[in-house]
Amino acid sequence: MSSAELLLPLLIAAPLLAATLxxxxxxxxxxxxxxxxxxxxxxxxxxxxxxxxxxxTGTDAAPITHELGGYPRTYGxxxxxxxxxxxxxxxxxxxxxxxxxxxxxGGPRGNTFYTAYLLLTGGLLGITLTGDVFNLFVFLExxxxxxxxxxxxxxxxxxxxxxxxxxxxxxxxxSMYLIGVAFLLMATGTLNMIELATAIPAAERPTLxxxxxxxxxxxxxxxxxxxxxxxxxxxxxxxxxxxxxxLIAALVSTASAYAFGxxxxxxxxxxxxxxxxxxxxxxxxxGCVSVLAGTALAVIQTEVKxxxxxxxxxxxxxxxxxxxxVIAGSSETAFIGAAIHLIGHGLLKAGLFLGAALxxxxxxxxxxxxYAGLAKARPVVAGAMAVLLLSLVGVPPGVGFVGKWYIALxxxxxxxxxxxxxxxxxxxLTLAYAARLLEKMYFTPxxxxxxxxxxxxxATDGGDTTVSIxxxxxxxxxxxxxxxxxxxxxxxxxxxEPFLMEVFN
Amino acid sequence: MIELLASHxxxxxxxxxxxxGIYMTIASENLVKKLIGVSLFQTAIFLFFISMAYIEGxxxxxxxxxxxxxxxxxxxxxxxVIVLTAxxxxxxxxxxxxxxxxxxxxxxxxxxxxxxxxxxADE
Numbered sequence: 001m002s003s004a005e006l007l008l009p010l011l012i013a014a015p016l017l018a019a020t021l022x023x024x025x026x027x028x029x030x031x032x033x034x035x036x037x038x039x040x041x042x043x044x045x046x047x048x049x050x051x052x053x054x055x056x057t058g059t060d061a062a063p064i065t066h067e068l069g070g071y072p073r074t075y076g077x078x079x080x081x082x083x084x085x086x087x088x089x090x091x092x093x094x095x096x097x098x099x100x101x102x103x104x105x106g107g108p109r110g111n112t113f114y115t116a117y118l119l120l121t122g123g124l125l126g127i128t129l130t131g132d133v134f135n136l137f138v139f140l141e142x143x144x145x146x147x148x149x150x151x152x153x154x155x156x157x158x159x160x161x162x163x164x165x166x167x168x169x170x171x172x173x174x175s176m177y178l179i180g181v182a183f184l185l186m187a188t189g190t191l192n193m194i195e196l197a198t199a200i201p202a203a204e205r206p207t208l209x210x211x212x213x214x215x216x217x218x219x220x221x222x223x224x225x226x227x228x229x230x231x232x233x234x235x236x237x238x239x240x241x242x243x244x245x246x247l248i249a250a251l252v253s254t255a256s257a258y259a260f261g262x263x264x265x266x267x268x269x270x271x272x273x274x275x276x277x278x279x280x281x282x283x284x285x286x287g288c289v290s291v292l293a294g295t296a297l298a299v300i301q302t303e304v305k306x307x308x309x310x311x312x313x314x315x316x317x318x319x320x321x322x323x324x325x326v327i328a329g330s331s332e333t334a335f336i337g338a339a340i341h342l343i344g345h346g347l348l349k350a351g352l353f354l355g356a357a358l359x360x361x362x363x364x365x366x367x368x369x370x371y372a373g374l375a376k377a378r379p380v381v382a383g384a385m386a387v388l389l390l391s392l393v394g395v396p397p398g399v400g401f402v403g404k405w406y407i408a409l410x411x412x413x414x415x416x417x418x419x420x421x422x423x424x425x426x427x428x429l430t431l432a433y434a435a436r437l438l439e440k441m442y443f444t445p446x447x448x449x450x451x452x453x454x455x456x457x458x459a460t461d462g463g464d465t466t467v468s469i470x471x472x473x474x475x476x477x478x479x480x481x482x483x484x485x486x487x488x489x490x491x492x493x494x495x496x497e498p499f500l501m502e503v504f505n
Numbered sequence: 506m507i508e509l510l511a512s513h514x515x516x517x518x519x520x521x522x523x524x525x526g527i528y529m530t531i532a533s534e535n536l537v538k539k540l541i542g543v544s545l546f547q548t549a550i551f552l553f554f555i556s557m558a559y560i561e562g563x564x565x566x567x568x569x570x571x572x573x574x575x576x577x578x579x580x581x582x583x584x585x586v587i588v589l590t591a592x593x594x595x596x597x598x599x600x601x602x603x604x605x606x607x608x609x610x611x612x613x614x615x616x617x618x619x620x621x622x623x624x625x626a627d628e
Contacts, residue, residue: 160605
């Protein structure tokens with residue numbers, strides 16, 4: 001058993017076990033949550049990097065696997081780190097570490113918050129690394145429960161309403177996924193992803209598989225917040241505490257979208273889905289409609305956090321549409337695009353929501369109009385947010401451009417012209433809401449508003465409006481990372497190459 | 506058709522229950538009843554797993570020291586284990602949901618969604 005293999009269970013077990021520490025130590029002092037979370041997430045990031053180097057530099061390009069408890073994968077649970085899953089694991093651990101820099105001063109405080117934080121991290125890593133479809137359900141629910149608790153920890157009573165709405169829709173979605181798993185189990189008798197990949201094409205009753213795929217698609221469309229099942233998402237993002245939104249927005253839906261992609265390429269298999277009637281059309285339609293509806297709704301929002309939330313609906317629409325292209329045209333390029341866009345969007349939204357939190361804290365601005373004159377008053381945050389927004393639109397060399405480029409290229413190669421048109425149209429519409437914010441920040445003088453804000457900022461966190469260097473630095477790092485990743489598009493495609501060879505042979 | 510119903514009636518019942526759960530979640534204005542609907546929906550899925558694992562004449566999957574283990578007829582243990590796990594998950598979800606309902610009631614003094622909408626619109 002190699003040491004890299006042992007990192008797999010450690011990556012999931014360590015945060016789950018560490019999650020109990022803040023509560024236990026909370027009996028003694030209330031200040032232990034942050035250090036424990038910081039040490040754990042930093043360690044996890046290190047472990048993920050070590051695992052990634054083992055996966056990417058491995059001689060035979062085979063995924064690193066670990067059978068839990070030593071049971072064979074036919075009926076045991078297998079953990080898998082391959083070229084695709086480790087990318088998402090890196091994103092999860094990096095963002096979880098980065099957001100902590102903000103929450104140290106920006107709150108929410110208290111040990112129970114960090115317990116939920118670590119539970120969420122563990123659940124997300126579980127979704128990323130599991131190789132078992134039922135185990136995936138369990139981790140989806142661990143992630144969801146932690147997220148509900150985090151959303152509900154917001155100040156106002158509105159956050160409880162938003163969390164309950166999220167809970168009902170999220171539970172329904174996970175249950176839909178579970179029904180899909182039930183159909184797959186009924187048709188094949190196994191739950192392991194690799195075993196399913198061979199058992200599904202050989203299944204005697206393809207109707208069961210089709211029904212299973214239908215339920216799974218609906219479940220993930222809700223989890224990833226695709227129109228018209230997105231209704232939980234904007235209020236959840238808006239009502240969650242400012243320090244929590246970056247984490248949720250960057251990771252929770254990303255992990256679900258990753259899981260859907262994993263099921264499409266590894267479990268069902270591209271070849272099988274291509275022959276399944278309507279599968280490609282349904283996935284493509286969900287994605288394209290969400291792209292357009294999400295951007296249209298984002299343009300009319302007045303709250304910045306809400307606008308960014310609707311923007312997530314459309315950006316995830318792009319990822320789902322890319323999956324549709326993968327199914328319809330067996331397009332490797334679209335899959336690379338989806339993977340890059342998942343990473344890129346996660347980083348961009350983490351940065352943007354951190355920036356929004358920073359602005360709300362130090363400048364008291366929450367609506368688009370209140371952002372007027374931000375560039376003069378807070379040049380660094382405004383600059384970083386401008387870079388992130390432009391990257392989200394898809395201005396090269398931002399990472400948003402690379403993802404969209406690969407997806408559009410895949411759509412064109414597969415001759416799916418409507419999809420290509422939707423992607424280009426969405427870029428224009430993204431510019432519409434990004435430009436609104438940029439215009440307010442850089443070209444509208446703050447005097448255009450009636451009330452003086454800079455003298456008396458609206459405090460959201462007990463009157464504490466100080467901004468530490470670290471909080472500022474993490475937003476700038478996100479912006480720099482977004483540009484740097486833009487240049488790394490080809491590298492990521494190269495890293496994914498062995499995985500693509502495996503699934504698109 | 507009748508024969509299929511006679512042999513597979515549990516599936517029909519399960520999906521009726523599934524529909525009831527969804528309907529209750531959507532149609533009821535009461536937040537607690539919504540959560541009951543969600544629980545009902547999940548319970549229907551558990552029953553689906555259980556009835557899937559059942560075989561005619563099979564016993565519980567506790568394997569004794571049989572003389573000839575190959576001939577032992579038992580229900581598939583895998584779905585039963587899955588249901589056990591899923592029940593735990595379901596309980597956790599219901600608990601979190603009820604905690605949220607209590608907080609909403611404490612803040613707004615109502616459990617009805619329509620009243621809640623009016624109260625929030627007034628603020």
